[in-house]
Amino acid sequence: xxxxxxxxxxxSASVGDxxxxxxxxxxxxxxxxxxxxxxxxxxxxxxIYAASTLQSGVPSRxxxxxxxxxxxxxxxxxxxxxxxxxxCQKYNSAPQLxxxxxxxxxxK
Amino acid sequence: EVQLVESGGGLVQPGGSLRLSCAASGFTFSSYDMHWVxxxxxxxxxxxxxxxxxxxxxxxxxVKGRFTISRENAKNSLYLQMxxxxxxxxxxxxxxxxxxxxxxxxxxxxxxxxxxxxx
Numbered sequence: 001x002x003x004x005x006x007x008x009x010x011x012s013a014s015v016g017d018x019x020x021x022x023x024x025x026x027x028x029x030x031x032x033x034x035x036x037x038x039x040x041x042x043x044x045x046x047x048i049y050a051a052s053t054l055q056s057g058v059p060s061r062x063x064x065x066x067x068x069x070x071x072x073x074x075x076x077x078x079x080x081x082x083x084x085x086x087x088c089q090k091y092n093s094a095p096q097l098x099x100x101x102x103x104x105x106x107x108k
Numbered sequence: 109e110v111q112l113v114e115s116g117g118g119l120v121q122p123g124g125s126l127r128l129s130c131a132a133s134g135f136t137f138s139s140y141d142m143h144w145v146x147x148x149x150x151x152x153x154x155x156x157x158x159x160x161x162x163x164x165x166x167x168x169x170x171v172k173g174r175f176t177i178s179r180e181n182a183k184n185s186l187y188l189q190m191x192x193x194x195x196x197x198x199x200x201x202x203x204x205x206x207x208x209x210x211x212x213x214x215x216x217x218x219x220x221x222x223x224x225x226x227x
Binding site: 034036043044045049055087091096101 | 152213218219
């Protein structure tokens, strides 16, 4: 089975900082990669699919890149409302799917 | 409005069974793969099961042989039969799906139902 590894597991950054989260697949998954945001006590929300396509309504400060095994989620200018845990998910073998372990983002 | 509403969660003893339901509305339920995802308190998301439009089913090793996913298209409903429950199955259970023909990522989620396995 393909494993998804996220790093770091948590980070603390200042408002306005550029934040980068990494997701690595144990085997190539082309661009079948999604990113989700889950705020405390809330349901996960799809941010990005196909590694770099922004879901409708998602602020443009979020961006995704990568293909194959290495992917990144970038927040270009961290805002207080971005405090959340972010998950990557592979879907190349849908409907069998795997999530990464999550990255908790906090404000310094 | 596109909506998924889970029900059926509760407290069950180890070794017991529980059946979760997910009521779908606002989209053509029969045309979409459906999934269950769980999240233990303070932990990450774990994909639990999937059912295709043809009724084909998929499970990770952690629940295979204990959980059974099914669907009833006439009732726009998804189910998860959970048997031989363990403390490690304690989690919020979400039903989810992709409404897009472009990708299989989940853009529709229910609000979740809590399952607690404890004596």
